[in-house]
Amino acid sequence: MDTSRLLRTTGTVIAAAGLLLSGCTSGGSGTPRAAASSGGASEAPSAVPTAVPAALRTYYDQKLTWRECGVPGFECSTMRVPLDYENPGGGDIDIAVSRRKATDPAKRLGSLVVNPGGPGGSGIGYLQAYAGIGYPAPVRAAYDMVSFDPRGVDRSSPVECLNGPAMDKYTQVDQTPDTPAEQALLVAAFKEFAAACQAHSQRVLPHVSTVDAARDMDVLRAVLGDEKLNYVGASYGTFLGATYADLFPGRTGRLVLDGAMDPALSAVDLNRDQTAGFEAAFTAFAKDCAKQPDCPLGKGSPEQVGERLTEFLRKVDAQPVATGEADRPLGEALATTGVIEAMYDEGAWPQLREALKAAMDGDGAPLLALADSYYQREPDGKYANLMSANAAVNCLDQPPAFDGPKAVESALPSFEKASPVFGQxxxxxxxxxxxxxxxxxxxxxxxxxxxxxxxLVVGTTRDPATPYKWAQALGEQLESGTLLTYDGDGHTAYGRGSDCIDSAINRYLLEGTAPQDGKKC
Structure with a gap:
């Protein structure tokens, strides 16, 4: 389970939109959607000059050529940006963009750029599958709905690492090593993944940081003809939006940051907090499961339900369950990833109960399907580049959480305290x-x-991937931040069924009026 800060919007909201924060590999990867790390390029200043530098003028002045694409009603284009903003003459990179025009031109307020998270989630996939048709009608009437695949993602010079068969093996690596030999295998898997990324994506790898993507977003704002950026970012998209606001405060319009990250936390603290977030989500699932007649983990307290899940995971670690695919049995890594996938949205809890029951009866296919959804693996064995881009961005944005296995061993008690189920x-x-x-x-x-x-900063009290305290922290950090709270389960809040949340966000986007700081729904 590759879960090292993988942040994405919930699967029910966007079926193929991407994860938010992570980038690990099974168990510490692919499981908790908290999987990726950091690594990067040159650090940008806290704010860029108000005037566009002469060396960047050609990018800001470019005209986009729109064409029909993919889904009826949507247009696509390609935007040029410098590969390296510190060396604009060192070559370009193409950024794929899509839009759906405002449905009521007479009410048009401008463009609304949306991002589903990840890092590594396809903005274009999110726009065309959900945001461009599923956002509230008044918002779609007033805004051109716009998104882009950030550099390194999908259609925008994607980071490429392991091929399908190699990813299949990578996602099965034991991420709860019990012996030095298993530790060595896990380290070897991480090294192989990193080496493959370097071999296939050497040119873009140093230039896919969140700061780079935020600067691309300012070029996009300009070529769309907007004086200020209006934006909705989910999960990791909140970090991208906050980074933009910090770089370009004078060009910041109406920003909604839903499922917020805390940019002041180190990689290890982010990962440990996310571990606790998934434990809180599992506790909510366990309480609900124990009330259901079909709960395969039995009755009792959340701790007892968690112990039974842990015992099941130990069993499939020792003896994987058949899935119908000879080279992909359900071991601990894939099983954990499947459980993590269902934690993003309480609507997936019935599916998880059924999948666990099937696995306990000898059929691992349903739980494997949940893991495949997490990794964005297609039926033909191909993977979206989500996990590759996720690691590439996270590993640039911050130094590594640990310098080696010894450091992980020292930190294990604090992670296991945060989550007896997922901590290790x-x-x-x-x-x-x-x-x-x-x-x-x-x-x-x-x-x-x-x-x-x-x-507008939005936090959900029992959000697994972006714990509520992160939203509280970001709301405090931002000089003009206003916190809106959803008391509920699942990842992110907008468009998930709360009229209170949706009405507050819609009013902000349409009228510019933010709710009172601290409003709760």
Missing amino acids: GFAWASLNCTYWPTKATGKAKALAAKGAAPI
Whole structure:
């Protein structure tokens, strides 16, 4: 389970939108959706000059050529940006963009750029599958709905690492090693993944940081003809949006940051907090499961349900369950990833109960399907580049959480305290960036966005991937931050059934009026 800070919007909201934060590999990868690390390029200043530098003028002045594409009603284009903003003459990179025009031109307010998270989630996939048709009608009437695949993602010079068969093996690596030999196998898997990324994506690998993507977003704002950026970012997309606001506070319009990250936390603290977040989500699932007649983990307290799940995972670690695919039996890594996938959205809990029951009866296929959804593996064995891009961005944005296995062993007690169920796997998954070929260019720091217009920060109290306290922290850090709280389960809040949340966000987007700081729904 590759879960080293993989942040994404919930699967029910966007079937193929991407994860938010992570980038690990099974167990500390692919499981908790908290899987990736950091590594990067040169660190950018806290804010860029108000005027567009002469060396970048050609990018800001470019005209986009729109064409029909994919889904009826949507247009696509390609935007040029510098590969390296510190050396604009060193070559370009193409950024894929898509839009759906405002349905009521008379009410048009401009463009609304949306991002589903990840890092590594396809903005275009999210826009065309959900946001461009599923956002509230008044919002779609007033805005051109726009998104882009950030550099390194999907259609925008994607980071490429392991091929399908190699990824199949990678996702099965034991991420809760019990012996030195198993530790060595896990380290070898991380090294192989990193080496493959370097071999296939050497040119872009140093230039896919969140700062780079935020600067691309300002070019996009300009070529769309907008004086200020209006934006909705989910999960990791909140970090991208907050980074933009900190770099370009005077160009910040109406920003919604839903399922917020805390940019001041180190990689190890982010991963440990996310571990606790998934434990809280599992506790909610366990309480619900114990009330259901079909709960395969039995009755009792959440602790008892968790112990039974842990025992099941130990059994499939020792003896994987058949799935109908000879080279992909359901071992501990894939089983854990399947459980993690269902934690993103309480709507997936019935599916998880059925999958666990099937696995306990000898059929691992349903739980494997949940793991495949997490990794964005297609039926033909091909993977989206989500996990590759996720690791590439995270490993640039911050130094590694750990410098080697000894450091992980020292941290295990704190991770297991955060989550008796997932702690060990999340801790080992955090080793992912330790072997990354490109040195991190970013670091943890608070983002104030001094001088920005009011920014709406949204947090869900039992969010597994982006714990609620992160939203509280970001709301405090941002000089103009306003916190909106959803008391509920699942990852992110907008468009998930709360009229209170949706009405507050819609009013902000349409009228510019933020709810009172601290409003709860």
